[in-house]
Amino acid sequence: MHWPRSVQQRLSITIPAATLVKIALFVLLVVIAVKLWPVMIMIIIAALVAVMVDPVVEWLVRHRVRRALGITLVALVMFGVLAAFLIIIVPMTVAQMRDLGKELPRIVQDFSRRVPAAAPLLTPLLEFSKRPPNTSQLQPLLTRGLLASRYALTGLTVTILTVVISIYLLVEGKRAVEWLIVFARPRYRNKLRRTLKEVRPIVFAYMRGQAITCCLCGGMALTTLTLLHIPAAVPLAVLAFVADLVPVIGTIVMIIPAVLLAFAVSPLKALIVLVVYLAYHLTESYWIIPRVYGRQMRLSTLTVLLAVTVGGVLQGAIGAVLILPFVAAYPVIEELWLAPRLGDTVDEHERIEER
Helix, strand or coil, X not given: CCCCHHHHXXXXXXXXXXXXXXXXXXXXXXXXXXXXXXXHHHHHHHHHHHHHHHHHHHHHHHCCCCHHHHHHHHHHHHHHHHHHHHHHHHHHHXXXXXXXXXXXXXXXXXXXXXXXXXXXXXXXXXXXXXXXXXXXXXXXXXXXXXXXXXXXXXXXXXXXXXXXXXXXXXXXHHHHHHHHHCCCCHHXXXXXXXXXXXXXXXXXXXXXXXXXXXXXXXXXXXXXXXXXXXXXXXXXXXXXXXXXCCCCHHXXXXXXXXHHHHHHHCHHHHHHXXXXXXXXXXXXXXXXXXXXXXXXXXXXXXXXXXXXXXXXXXXXXXXHHHHHHHHHCHHHHXXXXXXXXXXXXXXXXXXXXXX
């Protein structure tokens, strides 16, 4: 279809050069954000750690300890905990996993005898554990070992760098926040400061609660499995410590291997492990968490489950863990930034939470 020349002139679209530059800069910014997303995740974790330990530094300052000395003491404790994990926990975990590998044929046989229906599924595992790998199978195993070593070294490097960044945030965090706030419009700066001030207790409550509940969960698992003489008690306790970071899903992840290994030893011990794990998580959900998290973290079970699902789909296990403090901070954003648009909805939400 051919339009008249006059119509074509009226339909012509002119895009200013400035608009094209803005679009190009926006695309460039998105590409940079995607490339630097792992670094941004690391900075977010470091910020959460800094918020968690900053009250300790403030407590030392109130007791006439200079802030620089207080930060140094906190840094020494943080690196001491990391060193203890690497020197004590990691070797014990590796040693018990090696012993579990040696005992695997007997465990598989006992499990197959107690559960005959599972024997066809466990037969390949039993044959693999009895037969040493040949030359053709050794190459893939070595490749996987090298990859595992590489990932372990990368994880250690990222962990140390995260701790270092958190220490620098303790030193320069307030100055850096003020520097970022300056880029906002003047009418928004006070509101941003108030938002950060009210979000900070929520993040602190989350990090403190996670530290306490993870340590309690790991201690419960280690004590129970050690007393019952379950194989690989330390690796299972480490799994419980890590899995407790993820609500609901983490409970299932830590229970299944513990119960299976206990069942290979004795069905009665498997039942005891299951009862102890479930009893602890009920206690944690209805008694420990309300006390260690406080009123700052008022999230329903449905909200937690949806948030963990969304975070896990977007960023895996790290996303499932990191999304909860941001979800808990939403009421602050709603009250300070969205109240004029939402009107009475904010007050209605508050009345529902109070009830």
